[in-house]
Amino acid sequence: MSTGTLPPHRIDVCVPERREPGMMVFNVRPGGPDIGRNKVGWIIGVDREGNFPLNMKFDTAAQDSCALPNGNLMFSLTGAGQIKEVLRSGQVVRQWHVAGKWQDKKPPPNSVEIDVPLTHHRVNIFPNGNLLLLSAEMRELPDWPENDTDPDAPRGPANVVGDVVLEVTPKGEINHKWHLLDMLDPYRLCYGSCSGYWRKLGFPDSNDWCHTTAVFYDARDDTIMLSLRTQDCILKFSRANGDIKWILGDPGNWRAPWSDKLLQPVGDVEWQYHQHDCSVTPFGNILCFDNGNHRALPFDDPRPAEENYSRVVEFEVDEEAMTVEQVWSFGDGDGPGEGLYGCYQGGAYRLPYTGNTFMNFGGVCTIDGVPTNDNRGGMCRARLIEVTPTKEIVFDMWIDGSEEEPPLPLSSFRSEYVPG
Secondary structure (H helix, E strand, O other), X not given: OEOOOOOOEEEEEEOHHHOOOOEEEEEEEEXXXXXXXXOOEEEEEEEOOOOOOEEEEEOOOOOOEEEOOOOOEXXXXXXXXXXXXXXXXXXXXXXXXXXXXXXXXXXXXXXXXXXXXXOOOOOXXXXXXXXXXXXXXXXXXXXXXXXXXXXXXXXXXEEEEEEEEEEEOOOOOEEEEEEHHHHOOOOOOOOOOOOOHHHHHOOOOEEEOOOEEEEEEEOOOOEEEEEEHHHOEEEEEEOOOOOEEEEEEOOOOOOOOHHHHEXXXXXXXXXXXXXXXXXXXXXXXXXXXXXXXXXXXXXXXXXXXXXXXXXEEEEEEEOOOOEEXXXXXXXOOOOOOOOOOOOEOXXXXXXXXXXXXXXXXXXXXXXXXXXXXXXXXXXXXXXXXXXXXOOOEEEEEEEOOOOOOOOOOEEOOOEXXXXX
């Protein structure tokens, strides 16, 4: 880890007096064709004035960050199989390593082992100090379709990857595991469910059925909420017994008994697709970054990338009535900062003091300047925006290496709020 050089960026708008006090912390890592090749990563904090009081640079890709109640930061280096807790100066307080990533190597000194093959995407924490993490498992299922684009595709045995949600003590002990392949319909398909995301991560010849991108604990009712990218839904379940509370998303392709858990729309609700970050706002609503890939389920025609957009959307859920209402969104209009398409990554955070929303359009990918669904295509950039409740932009920053020589594709997964 080092400090110094920031990734290439520019700040187009910064209105300090209308921004949230404190600091937004986010990762920057290689994107596009440089995914997995360019060995560099940052955890960066930008403050209200547009300064960078936090700048940690690594020789591996950094993934996610989490603000801890004690004022420290926790972040993951998923490629390296490490999770670290640091002071805001960057000094390491505690660290953990994933057993599956350190089988043939000596682990870092004073690091606690977690006995799982990998962790991925979001790192979070329970109020009791235990870690809330994501891992994965592979099972062979019979009669799995060869692809998710042809309704008459041949079927046969296939390796299917499902996510595993973990509660891990600071000593590395796994207190609870929740297996999504046991909770949801393993044969429900969305676009991308048959993709090969996990094949380079230790699961050969596998299918990306679920692809959890966010995990959030709601202390109000002791539940866990997940964003399932290749199921195009947000799932909420009980921490105590694993029972599903509700499913938020396009109702297509769900069978009983899971269809009984679907939230019913009230008014004009536009479903989210291939979403990332999801969380609960200070007023109890659901906020998520809706990447919007395809904006359809198999086997309807998907929306082309060059005609698509990503957005941040806020839903109000009535759990007694089992209904959902869309109450706010940004990105689906034609105003400043809207109409932008980020095919992967992305985050949204409702800020507690101003009510502003901070968002990462984390993977804005283009080939020859045209938006694409290929996140390993020509160029990748990230745009970080803070807007007021009335959608006025008070911060607008691009992470953009397109003018570097050679060009440097970069992305940003999501941002975390750190109070001042």
